[in-house]
Amino acid sequence: MSDRIVSWHGAPSKPAYTPPAGAVDAHCHVFGPMAQFPFSAKAKYLPEDAGPDKLFALRDHLGFSRNVIVQASCHGTDNAATLDAIAKSQGKARGVAVVDPAISDADLAALHEGGIRGIRFNFLKRLVDDAPKDKFLEVARRLPQGWHVVIYFEADILEELRPFMDAIPVPLVVDHMGRPDVTQGPDGADMKAFRTFLESRDDIWFKPTCPDRLDAIKEGGKGDPWNAFADAVAPLVADYQDRVIWGTDWPHPNMQDEIPDDGHIVDMIPRIAPTEDLQRKLLVTNPMRLYWPEEL
Ligand SMILES: O=C(O)/C=C(\CC(=O)C(=O)O)C(=O)O
Known part of the structure; x- marks a missing residue:
């Protein structure tokens, strides 16, 4: 693989919007540091180091209090970098792991101990070689109490994935709304299909990210x-x-051609959640229900 890539802004602006106290950045990642946590041999991209120090500095800069660190595909099923970042957060981070579906119950319990509260199934062909639905279902059926499944797919396979997703017996959290074509508008075909899916169960959550x-x-x-x-x-x-x-999706894996300013990303919040009540649900109450329910 070629050179290591940088996909994040070197000096993000300060957002105009101030998040409420206790706000959770519930979708971000860490990369490495590679010397300590090497990338997977199957990684489809090889990033520069973006470790917990950078992540927590950004959290403070943007006015957030906590992080949910989602294991990125470049680290495969070795969750050591994610667990290390959680351990260094002083209780201010929890995580979502990617696991080998054959993982033992004891290892799942150890992940829970390390702050993991869900597993991620990634169906993006450009990121993973295979996504075995039967094995994913098997592990989804024996997750620790209170865990959920985070799922990442593109809009064109939503229908194909329906029988699989319908069979998952724990809450589902859909990354980036299943990547609809937003240029179709709020009533476009992709948004309509996603709404139909949301109507099928009341425990399907999503990230409007x-x-x-x-x-x-x-x-x-x-x-x-x-x-x-x-x-x-x-x-x-x-x-x-x-x-x-x-x-935030920091460090924005694979976005090296159009690197976003994280301050601008945060300033989208009042545009998709215009009232204080909505903002509190989006940034505090809802993520706390999934990741720190014992504190509610
Ligand atoms: O970070 C995201 O949300 C999206 C990603 C990267 C990713 O998911 C991964 O590497 O696991 C993408 O679309 O390239």
């Missing part, structure tokens, strides 16, 4: 300030306000 990915110029959008994203996503957040959590 990644304006930088979904409204990117290379995706046919217009880029920052991501107006198509705001127009398409605000009605969805209003209609499903008890099932939304939000995150």
Whole structure:
């Protein structure tokens, strides 16, 4: 593989928007540091180090209190870097792991001890070689109490994944709303299909995240300030306000051609959740229900 890539902004602006006290950045990642936590041999991208020090400095800069660290594909099923970051957070981070479906119950319990509260199934072909649905279901059926499944897919396979997702016996959290084409608008075919899916169960949550990915110029959008994203996503957040959590997606894996300013990413929040009540649900109450329920 070629050179290591940098996908994050070197000096993100201070957002104009101030998140409420206790706000959770519920979708972010750590990369390495590689010398301590080597990347997977199967990694589809090789990033520069973006470890916990950088992540926690950004958290403070943006006005957040906690992080949910989602294991990124470049670390495969070795969750050591994610666990290390959680351990260094002084209780201010929890995580979502990627596991070999054959993982033992004892190892799942150890992940729980380390602050993990869910596992992620990634169906993006550009990120993973295979996603064995039968094995994923088997492990989803024996997760520790209170865990959920985070799932990442693109809109064109939503229907194909329905029987699999319908069979998952724990709450589902969909990354980036399953990547709808936001340029279709709030009533476009992708948003309609996603709403139909949300209506099928009341324990499907989602992240109204990644304006930088979904409204990117290379995706046919217009880029920052991501107006198509705001127009398409605000009605969805209003209609499903008890099932939304939000995150920066820092260090924005693979976004090296259109690196977003994290201050601008945070300033999207009042555009998709315009009232204080909505913002509190999106940033505090809902993520606390999933990741720190014992504190509620
Ligand atoms: O970070 C994200 O949300 C999205 C990613 C990277 C990713 O998920 C991974 O590497 O596991 C992407 O679309 O390239």
